[in-house]
Amino acid sequence: MPELPEVETVVRSITARIVxxxxxxxxxxxxxxxxxxxxxxxxxxxxxxxxxVERRGKQIWICLDRGFLYVHLGMTGKLLWNGEPxxxxxxxxxxxxxxxxxxxxxxxxxxxxxxxxxxxxxxVGPDALTVPVGEFVRRxxxxxxxxxxxxxxxxxxxGVGNIYSDEALYSAGIHPRTxxxxxxxxxxRRLHTAMVEIxxxxxxxxxSSISDYVDGLGERGSFQQLHAVYGRTGxxxxxxxxxxxxxxxxxxxTYYCPRCQRV
DNA sequence: TCAAATGTTTGATC
DNA sequence: GGATCAAACATTTG
Numbered sequence: 001m002p003e004l005p006e007v008e009t010v011v012r013s014i015t016a017r018i019v020x021x022x023x024x025x026x027x028x029x030x031x032x033x034x035x036x037x038x039x040x041x042x043x044x045x046x047x048x049x050x051x052x053v054e055r056r057g058k059q060i061w062i063c064l065d066r067g068f069l070y071v072h073l074g075m076t077g078k079l080l081w082n083g084e085p086x087x088x089x090x091x092x093x094x095x096x097x098x099x100x101x102x103x104x105x106x107x108x109x110x111x112x113x114x115x116x117x118x119x120x121x122x123x124v125g126p127d128a129l130t131v132p133v134g135e136f137v138r139r140x141x142x143x144x145x146x147x148x149x150x151x152x153x154x155x156x157x158x159g160v161g162n163i164y165s166d167e168a169l170y171s172a173g174i175h176p177r178t179x180x181x182x183x184x185x186x187x188x189r190r191l192h193t194a195m196v197e198i199x200x201x202x203x204x205x206x207x208s209s210i211s212d213y214v215d216g217l218g219e220r221g222s223f224q225q226l227h228a229v230y231g232r233t234g235x236x237x238x239x240x241x242x243x244x245x246x247x248x249x250x251x252x253x254t255y256y257c258p259r260c261q262r263v
Numbered sequence: 264t265c266a267a268a269t270g271t272t273t274g275a276t277c
Numbered sequence: 278g279g280a281t282c283a284a285a286c287a288t289t290t291g
Contacts (some may be wrong), residue, residue, distance in 0.1 A: 025291085075286090076286090105286080105288070107287085108286070143279090146278075149280080211288095211289080251282070
């Protein structure tokens with residue numbers, strides 16, 4: 001589910017609803033997601049006022065007047081405004097007006113209070129949507145391994161996941177197993193352009209709803225209809241009609257066109 | 264019925 | 278320090 005475009009869509013859908021409101025009460029049902037003492041987390045949150053919501057890569061930072069609420073959607077997390085609590089609700093914040101829920105089936109997500117921002121987490125690279133092309137190209141070509149694995153690495157670049165790495169590599173005509181150092185300057189720049197264009201288009205379409213992704217108001221995205229290769233094994237390439245193949249790169253299912261994408 | 268796969272990150276190991 | 282792999286978990290797919 002949630003890569004940069006989906007997280008951005010969630011942030012846009014809830015920000016105006018929660019900023020300026022205070023947390024009246026908090027309840028939790030998963031120690032995996034909160035990574036800590038529920039009472040202490042509740043004590044830290046209750047009484048705080050929400051001053052803003054920011055995204056960095058796939059991270060969501062809900063800024064409070066004292067501290068920060070860090071939210072990561074993992075694979076199946078949902079941040080829902082005024083949703084109905086259910087079997088997979090892991091956290092529930094009652095605000096002065098309305099309720100903010102964190103649902104997460106597989107509990108790979110996080111919902112944690114931090115007194116200070118960023119300090120407790122592994123540093124992430126520049127945001128994929130705003131990284132300057134020069135910086136992207138320079139850092140990319142220093143990396144070893146395979147281009148797809150590098151794009152997925154959040155320490156290299158924040159925000160790209162499995163769907164958008166495949167779509168960006170397809171758009172740029174680059175084979176997912178290409179060593180980054182082998183890319184010409186021109187091809188690396190082309191990859192940057194393709195990546196940013198695809199991320200922006202996906203945001204316009206409110207993200208990709210592959211299975212059950214929805215934004216903060218419960219609405220599905222539609223960008224999955226525009227995927228050229230992701231999840232399209234056996235279908236014809238939109239450009240050359242060659243059959244789309246699925247391989248495994250960096251332990252991840254990887255979709256590509258064997259004719260359009262060469263090393 | 265069961266094995267494999269699923270969008271994520273992390274931590275261990277080489 | 279990087280790259281690679283397994284693990285965390287529940288549900289769906291073949």
